[in-house]
Each structure stands twice: as C-alpha cells, then as structure tokens.
Amino acid sequence: MHQNGAEQGDCILLHRSRTAYYDILRVSPSATQSQVKAAYYKQSFIYHPDKNPGNKEASLRFSEISEAYTVLGSISLRKKYDRGILSQSDIQSAGRPSSKEPASKPPGSQHQQAHQRARRFSQTSGKPMFDFDAFYQAHYGEQLQRERNLRQYKKHMEEMQEKRRSHWRDQKLMEVAFTMILTMAGIIFISLRKP
Numbered sequence: 084m085h086q087n088g089a090e091q092g093d094c095i096l097l098h099r100s101r102t103a104y105y106d107i108l109r110v111s112p113s114a115t116q117s118q119v120k121a122a123y124y125k126q127s128f129i130y131h132p133d134k135n136p137g138n139k140e141a142s143l144r145f146s147e148i149s150e151a152y153t154v155l156g157s158i159s160l161r162k163k164y165d166r167g168i169l170s171q172s173d174i175q176s177a178g179r180p181s182s183k184e185p186a187s188k189p190p191g192s193q194h195q196q197a198h199q200r201a202r203r204f205s206q207t208s209g210k211p212m213f214d215f216d217a218f219y220q221a222h223y224g225e226q227l228q229r230e231r232n233l234r235q236y237k238k239h240m241e242e243m244q245e246k247r248r249s250h251w252r253d254q255k256l257m258e259v260a261f262t263m264i265l266t267m268a269g270i271i272f273i274s275l276r277k278p
Contacts, residue, residue: 101167104151112165116158117226123152124222150174 105112108122126148128134135141153174154160163169220227 101165104155104164107147107151108155110155116156119152119155120222123148123156127152 102112105114108119108126110118110122114122127145130141130145130148132138132142132145154164154169160169160173163173
C-alpha cells in the first residue's frame, strides 16, 4: 500500500485515487478550507510522533496527514489536485510561494513564522519535542485574530449605540424642555391678556 519512499519520509501519494488526500483527512471533496484545517489539526494531534513514540504506523500516518494538508491546505494545489494535474514537484515546492497564487501574507509574515515553528522539532534529552503552542497558533492564529477583531468591532458598535442613545435622550429632554417653556410662555401670555 505504501511506497518504499514513503517509509523513508518521502511520502508522495499521487498514485492513489483522486480523493486520497480527502480520505486521509476524513473530509469530503466539498469541504471548506476551515474544515480541512480542523480535520488536519485533529488527525495530526492524534498521530503525532511525540504522542506515539516508536510507533512506525502512527509516524507514517502523520506523514500522510501532513502531505494531504500540504496539498488541500493550499488553494492552488487543491485546485490542481481536484483537476488531477498535481505533480510531485508541485508538492515539493509547496513551501515556496507560487507566482500563480497570490500570497495572502507577505513572505516572513507572522503566520509563516508560526507555521515554521510548529513544524520545528527540538532535541531535549534525545527525544523530539513538538511546540504545540506554535502548532495551534499556526493553524488557528488567523481564526483567533478574526475573533479578537470581531469582539473589538462589537465593543465599538455597542459604544456607538450607547452614544446614539445618549444623544437621543439629550435631544428628547431638550424637546420636552422647549415644549414646557413654550407652554409656560403661552399660559403667561394668555393670563396677561385677560382683563
């Protein structure tokens, strides 16, 4: 089922069916990019080598999951894959921005740096350690930032509504005061005209 190259860390699944990457991440071909990302996070967390030390099957599964996400996580590579024109060189150059796909983030952006930190292993007492904080930030950082922005926007809108309500109350008080003054002036005027 797996090529020899896959066992050596060179896991290229192009020889499989046209839905192999979707099958690996357990998502449908119509899944959104967010669903693909969530599925990748869930699967990679389960099969990560640090959570399964010495388990070659888990390590191989993790490689497959990583490769599947490399393709499906990129809009341009996913389009090529869906059309059946994805090549091995496309996957190998996936880390470099393509001239055909406009980069949504500038090179060296915070997102890319977090993504690189998430993939980096450090040696501590001979065992590879994975930076799960960086991994989480790399995969959910944009979503967390959107949520922070949404909270700020809601807070700003609430402040604006409170200002509008306050302005409306002030305006109504002025109208009531003006009406009372006119009424009092009318009463005084009428009382002065009576003989």
